[in-house]
Amino acid sequence: MECFHCLQPVPKGVDLTVRYRGEEKAVCCAGCEAVANTIIQHNLDAYYQHRDEKPLETPLLPDELKQLTLYDHPDIQKEFIRDAGDSIQIATLTVENITCGACGWLIEQELVRLQGVHKAVVNVSSRRLQVHWNDTTLKLSDILQTLARIGYKALPFQPNEAEHQYEKQRKGYIKRLGVAGIATMQVMMVAFGLYFGVGGDLSESLQRFLWVVSLVFATPVILYSAQPFYAGALRGLQASKLNMDIPVSIALLGAYSASVYATITNTGEVYFESISMFTFFLLTGRFLELLAKEKALRFATNRLTLLPKLAVREVGEGTEEIAVRQLKVGDIIRVKPGETLPADGNLLTDKAQVDESLLTGESRPASKIKGDKVVAGSLNQSSPIRVEVTEVAQQTVLAGIIAMQDAALADKPKVQQVIDKVAGYFIAGILLTATVTFLAWWFINPEHALWVTLAVLVATCPCALSLAAPTALTGIIHRLNNDGILLKNADVIESVKSLKTVFLDKTGTLTEGKFKLLSKLDYAKSHHNDALTAGLESHSEHPIAAPLKQLSVQPVSFESVENYQGLGLEGIANGVRYRIGSRTFIQQWHPQHQPEGQHQVVLASEAQVLAEYHVDDQLRSGASETITTLKQQGYTPIIVSGDSKDRVEKVANTLGIKNWHGETKPEDKLSLIIDAQSSGQTVWMVGDGINDSPVLAQADLSMTFSSASDLAQTSADIILMGESLWQIETVIKGATKVRSIMRQNFSWALLYNVSILPFAALGFVAPWAAALGMSLSSLLVIANSLRLYKK
Numbered sequence: 001m002e003c004f005h006c007l008q009p010v011p012k013g014v015d016l017t018v019r020y021r022g023e024e025k026a027v028c029c030a031g032c033e034a035v036a037n038t039i040i041q042h043n044l045d046a047y048y049q050h051r052d053e054k055p056l057e058t059p060l061l062p063d064e065l066k067q068l069t070l071y072d073h074p075d076i077q078k079e080f081i082r083d084a085g086d087s088i089q090i091a092t093l094t095v096e097n098i099t100c101g102a103c104g105w106l107i108e109q110e111l112v113r114l115q116g117v118h119k120a121v122v123n124v125s126s127r128r129l130q131v132h133w134n135d136t137t138l139k140l141s142d143i144l145q146t147l148a149r150i151g152y153k154a155l156p157f158q159p160n161e162a163e164h165q166y167e168k169q170r171k172g173y174i175k176r177l178g179v180a181g182i183a184t185m186q187v188m189m190v191a192f193g194l195y196f197g198v199g200g201d202l203s204e205s206l207q208r209f210l211w212v213v214s215l216v217f218a219t220p221v222i223l224y225s226a227q228p229f230y231a232g233a234l235r236g237l238q239a240s241k242l243n244m245d246i247p248v249s250i251a252l253l254g255a256y257s258a259s260v261y262a263t264i265t266n267t268g269e270v271y272f273e274s275i276s277m278f279t280f281f282l283l284t285g286r287f288l289e290l291l292a293k294e295k296a297l298r299f300a301t302n303r304l305t306l307l308p309k310l311a312v313r314e315v316g317e318g319t320e321e322i323a324v325r326q327l328k329v330g331d332i333i334r335v336k337p338g339e340t341l342p343a344d345g346n347l348l349t350d351k352a353q354v355d356e357s358l359l360t361g362e363s364r365p366a367s368k369i370k371g372d373k374v375v376a377g378s379l380n381q382s383s384p385i386r387v388e389v390t391e392v393a394q395q396t397v398l399a400g401i402i403a404m405q406d407a408a409l410a411d412k413p414k415v416q417q418v419i420d421k422v423a424g425y426f427i428a429g430i431l432l433t434a435t436v437t438f439l440a441w442w443f444i445n446p447e448h449a450l451w452v453t454l455a456v457l458v459a460t461c462p463c464a465l466s467l468a469a470p471t472a473l474t475g476i477i478h479r480l481n482n483d484g485i486l487l488k489n490a491d492v493i494e495s496v497k498s499l500k501t502v503f504l505d506k507t508g509t510l511t512e513g514k515f516k517l518l519s520k521l522d523y524a525k526s527h528h529n530d531a532l533t534a535g536l537e538s539h540s541e542h543p544i545a546a547p548l549k550q551l552s553v554q555p556v557s558f559e560s561v562e563n564y565q566g567l568g569l570e571g572i573a574n575g576v577r578y579r580i581g582s583r584t585f586i587q588q589w590h591p592q593h594q595p596e597g598q599h600q601v602v603l604a605s606e607a608q609v610l611a612e613y614h615v616d617d618q619l620r621s622g623a624s625e626t627i628t629t630l631k632q633q634g635y636t637p638i639i640v641s642g643d644s645k646d647r648v649e650k651v652a653n654t655l656g657i658k659n660w661h662g663e664t665k666p667e668d669k670l671s672l673i674i675d676a677q678s679s680g681q682t683v684w685m686v687g688d689g690i691n692d693s694p695v696l697a698q699a700d701l702s703m704t705f706s707s708a709s710d711l712a713q714t715s716a717d718i719i720l721m722g723e724s725l726w727q728i729e730t731v732i733k734g735a736t737k738v739r740s741i742m743r744q745n746f747s748w749a750l751l752y753n754v755s756i757l758p759f760a761a762l763g764f765v766a767p768w769a770a771a772l773g774m775s776l777s778s779l780l781v782i783a784n785s786l787r788l789y790k791k
Contacts, residue, residue: 003028004048005036020048035149039106047106071156072139087136088118093129093154095122095147110150114138129154173287180225180283183217184276190214191273204266211263214272221276222256225283242427244462247434248282251457255767258450271451274767278458281775288782311342314386324392331389335380344375344391355379356721426753430460437761452763459760459770460753464777468745471781475788476738483730484721492718493742495701496735498682502630502728503673503699505687506641506651510725511617513543513688517551519614521596529611531556533603536569536580544601544615544643548580566642566665578605582644584663600644616647619654622726627655629729640669640695669695686728703728738788745781752777 001010004018004025017024018036027033039047082090095107107129111120116137121130131143147154190210229252232245255271262268311324314332324342327333332348335341341354353365356378365381368374374387434456441449477487504510522529534555537545540563549555558571558578568581579586583595586602590609595602599612630637638659641648645662652660661672673695676683685699696702696716704716705723720727756773759765765773 001026003032005032039110039150071144072141081140084132087134088132089135089140090130090132091140091156093131093144093156095129095152095154106150107147107152110146111143114143114146117143170287170291173283176225176228177280177283177287180221180276180280183221183225184273184280186217187214187273187276190217208263208266211259211270211272214270215260215263218256218259218272218276221279222252226252226279228286229279229282242431244427244465247427247430247457247461250431250434251454251461252279254457255450255454269447269451271454271767274451274454274458274771277768278771278774281771282461282463282778284775284779288779327389327392329389329392333387333389335385335387337380337382337384339380341374341376341378341380341387343387343389344373345387345389347372347374348386348388349383351382352380352385353382355381426462426465430457430462433460433757433761441763448763451767452761454767455760455763455765455770456757458767458774459756459765461774462749462753463774464749464752464781465746467778467781467785468749469742471785472738472742472745472788475741475785476734479788480731480734483727485727485731485734486719486721488717488719492701492731492735493739495682495684496732497739499635499684499732500681501636501638501676502684502686503638503640503669503676503695504685506639506643506648507617508543508688508705509686510620510623510639510651510655512620512723513617515544515547515615515617517547517613517615519597519599521599521612522610523608523612524610526611527552529603532573532578533580533611533613535573536561536571536578536603539563539571540569543617547615548601548613566663566668576605578603578610580604582642582663598646600647619651620723620725622724624655626725626729627657630732631656633732635732638672640664640672642666666694670698673698703731734788741784741788745784748784749777749781 002008003010004020004027006028008028010026010028014028016027016033018027018033018040019025020036020040025036027036084090105122107122108120111117111131114133116134117131118134119130119132122128133140133143144154190213226249229245229248232243233249236243236246252275255275258268259270259272259275262270310321311327312319312334313322313327314334319334327343333342333345347368347370350370352368352374354368354374356366356375366378373390374385376391434453437456438449438453441452473493476493480487507513530551531554533548534550534552535558536556537548538555539558539561556573558573561569561571563569564581564585566582567585568579570577570579572578579589580601580603582600583593583602586593586604586609589604589606593602593604593609595612597614598616599614601613601615602609603611603613627637636659637655637657638661639648639652639657640661642664643662648660648662652658661668664672673683673685677698677700683699685695685702686704687696687702688704696704701718702716703718703720706719706721718731752773756765756770760770
C-alpha cells in the first residue's frame with residue numbers, strides 16, 4: 001500500500017489515515033497526515049487531481065526546519081530581501097521539486113492563506129517564487145517551513161545558483177540533441193538505403209534487419225531525447241490545459257508504436273527516420289529558445305556578479321578589507337580608480353567621474369560632486385574617492401533593477417494571453433482534424449492512414465505560435481535594459497498601439513530640476529528674509545527649494561509647517577504666520593500683489609509681502625528633440641505643472657508645445673488625465689515629483705526618472721535610469737517595434753499552420769518534411785525576435 005500524500009510505501013504497523021472525499025486514505029507518517037489534512041481543510045484538495053503521480057522526494061528533516069530560522073537574521077536577510085516600505089518585505093526564492101503548473105498553483109494558494117502574506121507569484125519555468133509579506137506579522141522562516149510542510153524546499157535565490165541551473169539545463173539539452181543528432185544520421189543512412197538504394201533487390205530478411213537497426217537507433221531518441229515533450233504534455237493534462245507538447249507526444253509515441261509493431265510483425269511501414277528527425281529539429285528549436293531567453297536573464301543576474309566581493313572600510317585612522325556583505329549603512333568606504341563601487345552611498349570627496357553605463361546605458365562618464373548619490377555597479381574613473389554607505393545588498397539601485405526585470409519577464413501582456421487562448425483552441429482543432437484524417441484515410445487507404453495523420457500532427461504543431469510573443473517580449477526587455485530603461489510590466493506593449501496623448505510635468509522632467517537663484521527683491525531686511533526663507537524651505541522636497549535652503553546658515557526655526565501641494569508652505573515662527581510659494585498662494589493674503597518681472601517665488605507674512613525670488617533651471621537634455629519627434633509621429637504632448645503660468649508658458653513656447661497647464665494642483669492634474677481617458681484617449685504620463693504620484697498611477701502608462709521621488713518610482717510603470725528625455729522616444733520606438741515583430745511572428749505562424757494543414761491531410765507532405773517545415777517555422781520566429789536585441 002502506498003501513501004496517499006507522498007506515494008511512498010506505507011511501513012508495516014503504521015495505521016494512519018486522512019479523510020478525502022468521504023473515503024479514508026492511508027498515509028505513511030504523521031507528517032504526511034498533517035500536510036494532507038492541511039491541504040484538505042484549506043479546500044486545496046484539487047492538488048491531488050493535478051499533481052504528478054510520482055513519489056515525492058524525502059521531505060525536510062525537523063533539524064533542517066529549525067535551521068530555516070537563520071534566514072530571519074537581519075544581517076543574512078539584507079543579501080536577498082528588499083524593503084518595500086510599510087513593513088512589507090520582498091524576497092525571491094528558488095523552489096525545488098516544482099514540476100508543473102499544479103505545483104505553482106498549490107504553493108500560491110497555500111501562501112496567500114498565511115496571515116501577513118500580501119502576494120505570492122510562482123514562475124514555474126524558472127522555479128522561482130516571489131513573495132511579499134509583512135515582517136511584523138510573519139517571519140520568513142514561517143514561509144519556508146510552510147513550503148517544507150507541503151513538500152517543497154525553498155531557499156533564497158542566488159544569481160550564481162541561477163547561472164548553475166541554466167548551465168545544467170543547457171547541458172541537458174545538448175546531451176539530448178547529441179543523442180538525437182547521432183541517431184538521426186544513422187537512421188537516415190538506413191532510410192536512404194531502403195528508399196533510394198537497391199530497394200527492389202532487398203530480400204525480406206534484409207529489409208527486416210534494416211528495420212531492426214533503425215529501431216535500435218530510434219529507441220534512445222524516443223526514450224531519452226524526447227522526454228521534455230512527454231513531461232510538458234503530462235503537465236498540460238494534469239492542469240487540464242492543451243499545450244503544444246500534447247500533439248507532439250501523440251505523434252512521436254504513435255509513430256514509434258506503429259513502427260515497432262511493423263518491425264515485429266514484418267507488416268506495414270516504419271517511421272523511425274521521421275521520429276528521429278522530428279525530435280532533433282524540435283529540440284533544436286527549444287534549445288535556441290532557451291538561449292534567447294537566457295541571454296536576457298543572464299544580462300540581469302550577471303550584473304550582481306560584477307560587484308566586487310571585498311570592500312575597503314575606514315576604521316579609526318586606518319582601513320580594513322572586509323567582505324561586501326559585511327558592509328553596514330553609515331560605513332565609510334574607499335574606492336580606487338578603476339574599481340567598482342560595492343554599495344550605494346553619498347560621495348564624500350569633492351568631485352568624481354563615474355561610469356554608470358551598467359545602470360543607465362549611457363557610455364559617457366557622469367560627473368559627481370560632494371553629496372551626490374553614487375550607486376553600486378558604477379566604475380570609479382577618477383582619483384580615489386570616499387563614500388558613505390546608504391544602501392547595501394538588496395536595497396541598492398542595482399538589485400532593484402534586477403528585481404524589476406524579473407517581474408517584467410514574468411508578466412504576460414494581454415496579447416500573449418490572447419495567443420495562449422488561441423493556441424489552446426488551435427491544438428484542440430489539430431487533434432480533432434488528426435482524428436478525422438485518420439478515420440478518412442482508414443477507409444480510403446489504411447496503409448497511408450498512420451503516416452498522413454503523423455504528418456498532420458507534426459506539420460501543424462503550433463510551436464511557432466507559442467513562441468511568437470515570449471521571445472519578442474524577452475528581446476525588448478533586454479534591449480531597453482541595455483539603454484537604461486526599466487519596465488515593471490508589459491503594459492507598454494498594449495498602450496502604445498492606441499497612444500494619443502503624452503502628459504509631461506515640467507520641473508524635473510522637461511527641465512533638469514537643478515534650480516539656481518538668479519535674482520531676488522527684498523521688501524524688508526534681507527538677512528531676516530533669507531533666514532525665514534531657508535527655514536520654511538527646509539521642510540520642502542521640491543527641487544525649486546534646493547537653492548533657497550542655502551540662503552542662510554542660521555535659518556529660522558518654525559513651530560509648525562504645513563505643505564499645500566502645488567501652492568507652497570505655511571509656517572509659524574515666534575507667533576507670526578508666514579507663507580512662501582506661488583503668486584496665487586500669496587494673493588490669498590495679499591490680493592493686489594503682483595510679483596515683479598520673472599520672480600515666481602514670494603515670501604510673505606499676514607501683514608506684508610517680504611521678498612520675491614527668481615529661481616530657474618535648464619531644459620533637460622534631449623527635451624527639444626523628443627518633443628519634435630513626438631509631434632512628428634502624431635502624438636500630442638501636453639505640459640501639466642504646478643509652477644507659475646508664466647514659467648510654464650515660457651517652457652512650452654521654447655519647446656513648441658501648444659497645450660499646457662500651469663499652477664495645477666495634484667487633483668487638477670488627475671482631472672486632466674481622467675478627462676482625456678474618458679474621451680477615449682490612451683494617456684502616458686511622465687513626471688518625477690511626489691505630487692505626480694496620483695497621475696502616474698492613473699495614466700495608462702507612466703514613466704519617471706531614477707532621480708525622482710520614491711513615491712513617483714513606486715507609482716510609475718517605467719523608470720528611466722538616464723538623465724536624457726530621449727529615452728521616452730526609445731520606449732515608444734521599442735514598444736512599436738516589438739508589437740510589429742509580434743504581429744509578424746503571429747501572422748507567419750498562423751499562416752504556415754493553416755496553409756500546411758490541407759496539404760498534410762491530403763497526403764502531400766511526408767512526415768520528415770512536416771518535421772522540417774515545423775522546425776523551420778519555429779526557427780524563423782526566433783530569428784525574427786532576435787532582431788530586437790540589436791539597435
